[in-house]
Amino acid sequence: MTTRPFTVAWFSFFPVEWMPDAPEWVRLLPRLHPAPWQRALQEEFSKRDELNLHVVVLRKQFPRDAIIVRGNTTFHLLKTPRGLRASSLFWLDTMLIKRVLAEIKPDVVHAWGTERGAALVASRLRYPALVTVQGLMNVMTGTFPPTWHERLTAWFEHTSLQRASVVTGESNFSTSWIRQRFPKLDVRHVDVVPEMIFHQTPRQPQLSPRRFIYVADLHFRKGGDVALKALRELQKEMPWELVVVAHAKDEALIAEMKRQTDDEFWRRIHFKQNLTSAELAVEFSHAAAMLCPTRADTGPTAVKAAVAAGVPVIGSDVGGVPDYIVPGRNGFLFPSGDVAKCVEAIRALAQHPMMSRGLVDEVTLTEKRAALSPVKMADGFLKCYRDVAERAAQVRKQS
DSSP states (O other), rough: OOOOOEEEEEEEOOOOOOOSSOOOOHSOOOOOOOOOHHHHHHHHHHTTTEEEEEEEEETTTOOSSSEEETTTEEEEEEETTTOOOGGGGTHHHHHHHHHHHHHHHSEEEEOSSSSSSHHHHHHHHSSSSEEEEEOOOHHHHHHHHOOHHHHHHHHHHHHHHOOSSSEEESHEEEEEEHHOOOSEEEEEEEEEOOOOOOOOOOOOOTTTTEEEESSBBBBBBHHHHHHHHHHHHHOOOOOOOEEEEOOOEEEHHHHHHHHHHHHHHHTTTEEOOOOOOHHHHHHHHHHEEEEHHHHHOOOOHHHHHHHHOOOOEEEESTTTGGOOOBBBTTEEETTTOOHHHHHHHHHHHSSSSGGTTTTOOHHHHHHHHHHTHHHHHHHHHHHHHHHHHHHHHHHHHHO
């Protein structure tokens, strides 16, 4: 008798348009967040013969429903009507996903994030569920003035976590935050990490002018103003250039900075967007250092990719950022929002005997690469899946 593979269903977001072997009509879709950790995990799971993975993706941009099969992974692409997902409190998602799961009959479902309703949908279904927290909207709304949409998303998050049973967080910050506010939850620390290509990136740092890289939307929340103001202070002190890899830019911030700087300042800055992982790896290869001045973050994937690539990182000491930076060994930390301290950190890096050459401590690099391994991530999630399934089986026996 053939044993049925352990079956897991993910929902409700996956960056299918970033898949290099996806059908052409999928690759031509508008590119949303690349979610490299999901792609890295799916790639690792594709090597696990004992696993069947189903990925349910809801998107208004899909022209039609479709199914794509790649090895042990089946992608279910579901077209949704415009404007009905959040406005229905994700009951539309619940109905569509429930219909697919009835055919799949998964052993476990994995809800990716609270921000798009996935965790809320999982709480309405009768399947053993794991919830992964990708960001904490209640941290954001407590740090910045929230929009009405962010207030609603924070409510989804709070309600979802109240109903969940097993949750994973990517950093010490996020797991501690959840445990303190939801003490009855089983909270696991499973870091979500980028693809293996960043572990294999050769170091060819450009030192003259010193090349910095900033990978995030260029706005206040991500500290874009801090990065620009710090480099303005250093404009006459050291030759530098900045590569900004951003999906969005705050035009008001840029306009304000242009009033405070000259044309030479902006000639040193190069904007790029929608880079593939391979293209971003090339940028990291040539970067002398990364700037991550974020004001709130649970665990920036770009920082993890830079650390795995051996790029020194100058980062703010908030959220999950300190998990990845060992001051004096693979970067420096500074107080969030403090331009003067950011300048000091850049100067310290430029004077450091090793990091001034765009290199990091080899022992620290080895340790961080082990912690940021896609294999470790896959093992961690697979253990969570089996624990969740076993717990559900025990409950069924007792009832």
